[in-house]
Amino acid sequence: MSSSEDVKYREAVELSLRFCGYRERSKKEINTKLLSKNYSPELIEKVIKRLEEIGAVDNLRFARAFSRGKNKSNRWGKIKIRNHLFEKGLDSSEIEEGINSIDKKTYYEVLRKNIEVYTRKHSNPEKNKLVAHLLYKGFSSDEIFKTIEQQT
Structure with missing residues (x-):
């Protein structure tokens, strides 16, 4: 050089x-x-x-930090996190490693918190609007319906 x-x-x-x-x-x-x-x-x-x-x-360290941070701070689900990690140039194994680093208990607490905040802001919301909001936040329909069912 x-x-x-x-x-x-x-x-x-x-x-x-x-x-x-x-x-x-x-x-x-x-x-x-x-x-x-x-x-x-x-x-x-x-x-x-x-x-x-x-x-x-280190892309793996980045994937873990990004996944946990976006789940906890932005209350994002795995789908939205996965899409953003892909945009950040990570490969599928790095993305999955990041997603898997999210504590399962914390993940579902975040989903329940999203439901709670949305229902507080929109008194008596239509179920389809709540589901649409949670899908936008990156949660899967299975996760959403199971959690809603558990809360009622």
């Missing part, structure tokens, strides 16, 4: 480390960020490889 390439490489690594500093990132997110800063694909590949070597980026 020439000295100017070396400088660009170090700048890209520093930028990526700052980008990863406040939350987990996927490799695709880092790639997109560096492309937006006009770094070459070859350099980006080297940077991502280095970040993996030092443990700054």
